[in-house]
Amino acid sequence: MFLFIITEDPNILENLKQGSDVNQEKYGRYFDYICKLCPQRTQKHIYSDQLKSRLRKKFRIDDLTVKAIIAYFVNKNALIVAFDDSVSINLLSNTTRKKIHDLIEEYPGVYSNIFIKFLGLGSRQVLWHISFLLEFNIIEYLSFGKIKAYGLIEIDKKLIMIGYVILKDSLRELLKCLLDHPNGSYLGEISELLGKPKNSTLYTLNKLKQLKILILSQDNKKKYSVDRKYIQIMNQTLERHKKKFP
Structure with a gap:
């Protein structure tokens, strides 16, 4: 084009x-x-x-x-x-739009509520600037239900997915628990560690399972663990996110 x-x-x-x-x-x-x-x-x-x-x-x-x-x-x-290619520079001459772009660049997987909370912007304001960045192919997104998580164009989609999981409180809490037990844990054990009912824990586990982050092994009962190919990048991303999203 x-x-x-x-x-x-x-x-x-x-x-x-x-x-x-x-x-x-x-x-x-x-x-x-x-x-x-x-x-x-x-x-x-x-x-x-x-x-x-x-x-x-x-x-x-x-x-x-x-x-x-x-x-x-x-x-x-x-x-x-x-x-x-200088069109991206022109688009980012707007201060607010540049803040949104820079947050997406540094933390792939961010979504509307993150911009609103950490940049102090209104939802309409966020959508307005996001529409420009999308229209001119500066960013792209992955859909997680009704939520759109953003990354720079042509970024590895796995980084958007991992970033989104880590930014969602319920998913991050469960993910950290699983990463602390790399050999796997049973539903009852995970539920007890999180201090949450089994049904809500299972619901969140299924969300991670749908994203193909988890490995489910079975002996007498189901045992959940994070796919080893994601462990290093997830730990690195968690560490980096602590700076802005403690």
């Missing part, structure tokens, strides 16, 4: 106004709308797919017309075609 950078060259902008009255009216309103799509950024830009979609919806025009409009502005150098 490529993006268009909107020119700020005054000579080019002035040339757009030249021509027949029909062209001034026809193309002027399109360009005004494109500029409104990209407010207050250091370098005004928009992705090609997003621009085409917005023009179609706003003016109720077909793909051929959209392409003709874009081609007109490209030929006039009003829109500059770019393959540009």
Whole structure:
């Protein structure tokens, strides 16, 4: 996918106004709308797919017309075609959005309640900035029921999953108990160590089981343990999280 950078060259902008009255009216309103799509950024830009979609919806025009409009502005150098990774830098010029991005980068697996609690943001504010980071492919997410846990784009999905488990209080508490007993424990033992009823302990164990974190072995009864391939990374992640999420 490529993006268009909107020119700020005054000579080019002035040339757009030249021509027949029909062209001034026809193309002027399109360009005004494109500029409104990209407010207050250091370098005004928009992705090609997003621009085409917005023009179609706003003016109720077909793909051929959209392409003709874009081609007109490209030929006039009003829109500059770019393959540009610096878009992430521009997006992060917003202080709040950068805080959200940096928390996701440092602690993959964070979700809405974490932003609200540790950054002091409102839920709508969080969703607004998250939508920008998702739209421009800066971050991605994994769904855990109704909860979306975030990580930077192309990160190992296991790190998002592990981070989410460690950030959820009930899952982290059970996980730490299991990590303290690497050879495995029975339901009754785990329940007793946590001081919780067996039914609620079993419910949480099943959640971890669904995420394929646990190994379930059986002799006379079920014995639960953390899959050994996750033990090191989980202990490291727990240690790192203590700095911010004690």
